[in-house]
Each structure stands twice: as C-alpha cells, then as structure tokens.
Amino acid sequence: MDSLTLVCTFSLLAGGLYWFVCVLGSAEQKGKRAMDLSGGSISREKVEDNYNQYWSFFRRPKEIEKKEKVPAFVDTFYNLVTDIYEWGWGQSFHFSPSIPGKSHKDASRLHEEMAVDLINVKPGDRILDAGCGVGGPMRAIAAHSKANVVGITINEYQVNRARMHNKKAGLDSLCEVVCGNFLEMPFSDNSFDGAYSIEATCHAPKLEEVYSEIYRVMKPESLFVSYEWVTTDKYDGDNSEHREVIQGIERGNALPGLRNYDQIAEIAKKVGFEVVKEKDLAIPPSKPWWSRLKMGRIAYWRNHLLVTVLTWLGIAPKGVVDVHEMLFVTADFLTRGGESGIFSPMHMILCRKPAESS
Ligand SMILES: C=C(CC[C@@H](C)[C@H]1CC[C@H]2C3=CC[C@H]4[C@H](C)[C@@H](O)CC[C@]4(C)[C@H]3CC[C@]12C)C(C)C
Numbered sequence: 379m380d381s382l383t384l385v386c387t388f389s390l391l392a393g394g395l396y397w398f399v400c401v402l403g404s405a406e407q408k409g410k411r412a413m414d415l416s417g418g419s420i421s422r423e424k425v426e427d428n429y430n431q432y433w434s435f436f437r438r439p440k441e442i443e444k445k446e447k448v449p450a451f452v453d454t455f456y457n458l459v460t461d462i463y464e465w466g467w468g469q470s471f472h473f474s475p476s477i478p479g480k481s482h483k484d485a486s487r488l489h490e491e492m493a494v495d496l497i498n499v500k501p502g503d504r505i506l507d508a509g510c511g512v513g514g515p516m517r518a519i520a521a522h523s524k525a526n527v528v529g530i531t532i533n534e535y536q537v538n539r540a541r542m543h544n545k546k547a548g549l550d551s552l553c554e555v556v557c558g559n560f561l562e563m564p565f566s567d568n569s570f571d572g573a574y575s576i577e578a579t580c581h582a583p584k585l586e587e588v589y590s591e592i593y594r595v596m597k598p599e600s601l602f603v604s605y606e607w608v609t610t611d612k613y614d615g616d617n618s619e620h621r622e623v624i625q626g627i628e629r630g631n632a633l634p635g636l637r638n639y640d641q642i643a644e645i646a647k648k649v650g651f652e653v654v655k656e657k658d659l660a661i662p663p664s665k666p667w668w669s670r671l672k673m674g675r676i677a678y679w680r681n682h683l684l685v686t687v688l689t690w691l692g693i694a695p696k697g698v699v700d701v702h703e704m705l706f707v708t709a710d711f712l713t714r715g716g717e718s719g720i721f722s723p724m725h726m727i728l729c730r731k732p733a734e735s736s
C-alpha cells in the first residue's frame with residue numbers, strides 16, 4: 379500500500395467514525411450526545427455493578443415494597459437511564475398520544491399543558507411537580523402558565539440536569555428543583571396552589587402514601603392532576619401473555635407493581651380528595667402513544683451499535699450497553715402493552731382538596 383492510499387484509508391475511517399459517533403449519535407433534542415453517556419451520579423467503574431444491583435431488587439420483590447428501600451431502588455434506576463432517556467427521547471420522560479401533523483415534541487408539550495390547564499393555575503401561583511425528572515414538563519408548564527413550579531425528584535443527577543436546563547431556557551426564576559422523596563416531602567402543609575404528577579407516582583409502592591403527601595402540601599380547594607401508569611379493564615391476570623407483558627414493563631421501568639385503573643380513584647378518595655374527573659387519555663379517538671416507540675426501532679439498533687462501540691473504545695462506562703439492552707427490551711413490552719390495550723401510561727385523574735379538610 380502506498381502512502382497516498384494509506385492516508386486516504388485513514389481519513390475515510392476517521393471521517394466515518396466521526397460521522398457515526400457525532401452525527402448519528404447526536405441528541406434527539408440538543409442537550410445530550412452519545413459521547414457524554416454516563417451512569418448519572420454513579421462513578422464510571424461502578425455502573426455495571428449498579429446495573430446488577432438494580433436487577434437484584436427483582437430477586438427480592440418484598441424489599442421493593444418496603445418504603446425505606448424505594449429511594450435507593452428508584453435512584454439507582456434513574457442514575458442508569460437518565461442520560462440514555464435524554465439522548466434518545468428528550469427532556470420529557472413520558473408518553474403522549476400521537477397527533478397527526480404534529481411532531482413528538484409538540485404532542486408531548488400539549489400533553490403537559492393539558493395537565494396545568496386542568497388545575498386552573500394563575501400566573502404567580504406556586505405549584506408542585508411530584509417526580510419532575512430533568513424538568514421537560516416543568517419548563518413547558520411554567521412557560522405556558524407563568525406559575526412558579528417547584529419540582530421534586532429523588533435523583534440528584536436529575537436535579538443538576540434540570541437546574542442546568544432551567545437556566546439555559548431562561549426559566550430559572552419560575553422553576554425550582556428540590557432533591558427529595560415524594561413520600562416525605564420537605565414542604566409545609568397547605569403551601570401549594572395546585573399540584574401535578576406526570577408518569578411518576580407509579581414508582582411508589584403504595585399510591586396512598588404519595589397521594590396523602592401531595593394532599594398535605596396542597597391548599598384547601600386547590601386541584602391535583604396525575605397521569606398514572608395502570609393496567610386496564612382488558613388486563614386478565616389469568617392470561618400468561620398479559621402477565622409476561624406487565625412483568626416486563628415493571629422490570630424495565632423500576633416499578634414495584636402496576637396498579638389496576640379502578641384502584642386509583644378509590645385511593646384518591648381514601649386520602650381525602652374529591653375526584654373531579656377520571657379518564658384514560660390513551661383510549662381512541664386518541665392516536666397511539668406507542669407509535670413513537672415502534673418508529674424508533676431502526677434507531678435503537680443504530681444506538682445499540684453506537685453504545686457498544688463507545689463502550690469498547692472506553693468512552694462510555696461499562697454497563698451502559700446492558701442498560702441500553704434492557705431499555706430496548708422494555709420498549710417492546712411497552713408496545714405490546716399499548717397494542718393489546720392492557721396497559722395505559724396516561725390514566726388521568728383530577729382531584730380537589732376539599733375546603734374543610736380533615
Ligand atoms: C415514565 C417512565 C419512562 C417512560 C419513557 C420516557 C421511557 C420508557 C422506555 C424508554 C426507552 C426505551 C427504548 C430506548 C432505546 C433503546 C434507546 O436507543 C433510546 C432511548 C429509548 C427510546 C428509551 C427512552 C425513554 C423511554 C421511552 C417510567 C420509567 C415510569
């Protein structure tokens with residue numbers, strides 16, 4: 379091989395690698411690149427161990443049910459997945475019905491704005507976001523309503539990401555982020571003019587515990603809306619395929635156990651709320667929320683290859699490949715849950731704290 383061929387081959391390889399990593403690996407919404415994938419607050423040499431630790435929770439399901447074990451379990455999960463979510467999905471960690479002619483980003487924002495419109499918020503009100511992630515919904519809601527949003531998440535890495543995004547978006551005067559457990563919130567009684575939670579309370583082993591905490595911090599007569607992950611009336615516990623799909627969803631999403639839709643209002647009432655409205659937002663005429671997952675399949679293979687190469691090159695920490703693989707499998711269970719209608723990630727419940735609360 380002469381030197382010209384050698385230079386050309388090398389340039390081609392280098393260009394190809396740059397294109398593969400930097401172009402194909404660019405973030406779904408600017409903010410996170412494949413090159414920057416990490417294990418959240420976990421040091422890079424411990425990512426693989428933490429992934430194994432995450433799975434070990436499912437070998438001892440009784441542990442997950444214990445209130446004091448939940449923060450560690452959920453926190454580990456979000457350390458492992460937060461970067462991959464941001465890179466491959468965006469800053470809003472939830473689903474939304476597809477809207478013909480609208481982008482995923484717009485459909486997601488409209489789903490978020492609907493939540494705040496339901497709780498009748500005025501500019502300047504102080505509202506709670508229970509389980510705020512990296513703050514995608516919080517920023518959309520603050521910009522739309524001009525309310526002051528206080529978000530809480532158990533994961534410190536997400537707190538830092540959310541604060542950074544808030545500042546970058548120029549919304550840090552309206553958005554505050556607190557690291558803490560929504561089962562024991564560091565807020566005073568009757569201190570919020572409203573509250574919402576988007577696809578987050580499903581992480582609580584007992585829904586009454588998080589609902590009663592939200593109830594406590596809300597002012598009398600204010601409203602709370604939640605988008606709950608549930609099994610629907612189509613779910614049949616005697617059907618082994620249904621059980622396999624639901625167990626797959628639980629394991630890939632750090633869920634201590636999915637609840638059936640008919641338990642949600644009962645629990646809300648039990649803690650003292652009046653139920654104003656309840657509706658599964660996934661039911662037609664809503665368009666499938668899972669189509670975004672299906673459309674991404676080719677991109678998932680590309681991502682998997684990319685993550686494998688980056689790990690092999692020592693750029694991404696060991697263990698990121700396993701986490702990506704787990705999400706890949708989870709996407710399939712979620713799609714099956716959506717297509718069969720046995721699962722919904724958007725069972726909406728709107729509640730009021732009565733004027734005279736006990
Ligand atoms: C509400 C929760 C999270 C819901 C969704 C935001 C996430 C559920 C499954 C995730 C994903 C699955 C496949 C990944 C893909 C293999 C990768 O290449 C890029 C990221 C994914 C698309 C990832 C993105 C986020 C989800 C859709 C739960 C936790 C309560």
Ligand SMILES: C[S@@+](CC[C@H](N)C(=O)[O-])C[C@H]1O[C@@H](n2cnc3c(N)ncnc32)[C@H](O)[C@@H]1O
Pocket residue numbers: 448449452456469470471472508509510511512513514515530531532533536558559560561575576577578579581582
């Ligand atoms: C799927 S994410 C949704 C985030 C956000 N609502 C969104 O839609 O982008 C679930 C969120 O709930 C938070 N969470 C789960 N359990 C929690 C707990 N016990 N206390 C506080 N936050 C919790 C997670 O840290 C994460 O931020």
